[in-house]
Amino acid sequence: MTQQADQQQLIQSALQVKASIAPSDEINTRVEFLCSQMLETGQHGLVLGISGGVDSTVAGRLAQLAVEKARDKGFDACFYAMRLPYGDQKDEEDAQQALTFIGPDEVLAVNVKPASDAMLTSLEEGGLEFKDAAQRDFVLGNIKARQRMVAQYAVAGAKSGLVVGTDQAAEALMGFFTKYGDGACDLAPLTGLTKAQVREIGAALGAPASLVEKLPTADLESLQPQLADEEAMGVTYAEIDAFLSGQEVSEQAYTTITRTYQRTEHKRQLPKTP
Template identity: 35%
Template sequence: MRRLNYPKVISEINRFILEKTSEVGGNGAVIGVSGGVDSATVAYLAAKALGKEKILGLIMPYYMNGDVEDAELVCESLGIEYKVINIKPIVDAFVSKLGFQPDKRSLGNIMARTRMVLLYAHANVKNYLVLGTSNRSELLTGYFTKWGDGASDYAPLVNLYKTEVWEIAKLLGVPEKIIKKKPTAGLWKDQTDEDELGMSYHLLDEILWRLVDLKRHKDKIAEELGISVGKVEYVEGLVRRSEHKRRLPLGPSF
């Protein structure tokens, strides 16, 4: 993987958050805090950049499980204002009007988009910006819900791979419990990111870095990492098929 000067990266992200908030006359930032390392890292960065009194954390569970406690731990360790909003009644009411029962992936997308609506509702009333929590690994593979967790005003981690976010989190003092837990989007019970992606983030990031940033040939990547070409082609396919999620809607030219 690439070698970053992490203290410098933290300083640059803090500058970015402060600068972008000031540019639009924002009073602060609202963050969806899930109990995972990405949202925790964004919360820590934002509190450092803007001051804890200008941060609102929204904890929006569908399943009332240990993730809620972890999210509260993050908010309380920072001393930021936070709210817990159980989205199950909202999502279930929405589903009841569909006229069909969505599968678990579609239901997960509805959850993510419900959270987006709540984030922007609170941002609007407080004149806050919504800070997204997606990282570069998720962005490149399309591992996010379009117009859901992929929707934000600014995304401080979007140029950092997941494994780099873990390093940033350690330096910021994010609770070890949060850093070490298995990454999950919390869209259904026992769901984990790495199970869905089909490989560890460590391997995924090594492939993505070589494939996208260094633009190395898939055969060379497979040789360097001691893996099959098929694994590289699989990641290449994730990047290619998710291109539409990384751009605004397109229309025909006349």
Template identity: 50%
Template sequence: MSASQQHKIIAALHTLPFIDIDAEVAKRVEFLKHSLITADAKSLVLGLSGGVDSTTAGKLAQMACDQLNQQHHTTQYQFIAVRLPYGVQADEGDAQLALEFIQPSLRLEINIKAMVKGLDLAAESLIKVVNPSAHKLDFSRGNNKARARMTAQYYVASLLNGLVIGTDHGAEAITGFFTKHGDGACDIAPLFGLNKRQVRSLAAYLGAPDCLVHKTPTADLEEDNPQQADEESLGITYDQIDDYLEGKAVSSDVKQKLEQRYRQTEHKRQGPVTLYCNWDI
């Protein structure tokens, strides 16, 4: 890796060391409004987990729909917040708190447990042949949960002429810490270009409850280790990731881990790999 690799990654992910929060909110709301108008869509759809990322993206989406309705003297634009629990969600209270904060145009709940269990049943013969370890099976099922959630969101968007919002931001993008074709799949990503602490700053600025702004991030996909903190899974803290994305000096160990993860997960940030993909990173 060259000495400029950090700068190349920062440029690719469009992160900045400092942001004007008021300007960022306005810019991202305008982006959502423009996306709706350009696509001739009437809805924005987002799976609301109760974490700071979906809370922030959801609030921006509701603001965009409210502004379009005011500008066009209509009620046709709506933000649809979809709860997507697998059975009973451990932090359901946080999700409900996020809903109360956002006040979405429409609230829906689709429990994905039957979808995931159905795939387990359909693949039962393969599982018996492969005989994966319990951890491998749990990890794969966790990815299936993320993909089931995205399938449900696209179903809702299809029924209601909507666009699906993703919550990807710089700290997730650099680490590839998302499920390919799961939470990494979406039509528009209004948080792109922000790091994790900047997402928290936007959430606080928008008035999100403090417990959600500072909530410990967790993917909560694996049943063997529910509510496992992202930082534990990554082996790197979000502060370290954000420092790197802001162009600050970080330890050689952190730099190596991040650049290795970025290289290994490039396929997640691109379309299908072809002969013409440039992986010179």
């Protein structure tokens, strides 16, 4: 085994990735996981932000199926889907289409723009200076992500619920999430899945093809709305999935992925202690 292949295998194992999946089996396993976590913890709800992308669409449908399964067992359970736009979301129609497909028990809409802007203003009034507009926009993007999680945990606290995350193996590999923002959750049902596998599960669940195949975007950049994930990461999801599946990738992709994995290791760890 080459050094490159050995490194891929180590990362694949660390992120719990399987080279191939049976979508129906994964659906059953992950729905049962969400259901059992509610029963074991005594929490009566699942909370998840729905963006209109494939990850939250799939996780949302799994969550709805899980609370329905819990209710079949005689357990009072509810799924709270949240819309968390920053002002007007350009792909709001996709988010609404996702909600229609998911069929959540309840939908709550919270605009995170006032809180996000107020925090940035307070920071600047407190003396924080940015080197340029791009850095300011980057910081604001992370504030948006964390405000969304503040809202979700507020609902979870009020409704005795658990917050569901959408992180999957491709994002985990690249550290492509905001620490204590979208990276914070109680349950991560998409763990170990490549982007293509999330799409496979979405298709098996019957999600609209337009959402399953939608160009992924975190949409945190105010200066570059709808910036594609692949452009931001410098590598395609196809290359990331190939890497995670143990396939050979280009030298450029391998270098970008492994360097990013090492640089973002802190995001995948609990806080350091003495």
